[in-house]
Amino acid sequence: MSGNSNMKFLYAGILIALVLSALAPFLASPNPDGLESAAGGVIEESRMSELEEMEPAVNSPMTDYAIEGMGKGGEVAAIAIGTFAVLAISFGFGKVFNKRA
């Protein structure tokens, strides 16, 4: 019984995550986050643009939760893909570390 209700919890979690994925590209604030905003306030402008131009160590396929040329729909898809990636990794991890019953 508990297993069944845990699956219900999972479906509810997935539903909430997908609703958030669909809404975030439209509702999320485009303003910089706390760290970026603090950086903008305390770092000199020339240094800041230097930092911003530096390449990240690894190039990500969907930088900033967007898919090139797909606009808002692409953003929804990107967050949804990420959600399923997190789900898959969590399950994979659970399988590997599963305590033997």
Add this chain to the structure above:
Amino acid sequence: MHIPDSFIPLDQAIVYWVIAIPFIFMSMKWAKNELDEMKVPILAALAAGIFAIQAMNIPIGMGTSGHMVGATLVAIVFGSPWAGVLVLTLVLLVQGFGFADGGITVLGANILNMGVISGFVGYYTFVTLRRSLSTNIAAFGGAWLGLFVSAVACSIQMSIAGIFPLVPGLMAMGTYHLIIGFIGEGLITSIAISAIAKSRPDLLEDSLTSGAERFDMEAIA
């Protein structure tokens, strides 16, 4: 609060990895001992929800936004801060490699701040507050403080890295994250815990009952 690669020099980034790795290792040990087939769907649901809610930046004024981190929520649900470390490690890996949200060389620092510091401070603040306050208020307070302290830690790392001057950096990071922590972390954690307490009170049993009470409940059952 996701630090990009350019903000921390490689040698310092390695130091944060060295500090973070034992915590990541312990969180896997926790999973090995505590996670069973029944609990994996709960962990996966929380991880997915936290990934998605981290894309939902909430405006906090001053041209700034912020989002939930979620380590405290996971820690409260599983009754262990190691669960928070584990989930945030998984989420940050996907964000870093898939979406350039947070760097890769600095992933150790991000796991340390958002998984370890926020999860441990949040969870043990919750446990302490809960002795005298309601679950919802304790969850709110723990989540709020957990996020705030991790922002302070992040700010200190930025000043060691020579990116932020110490005091102005602390003032800016502290101010923004007091607000982000209140709305984005405290309120949402409290609402989520109260929703889980209503729909699945059994899930919270471990974290909400002390050893003695739990023994009594088992005796009754």
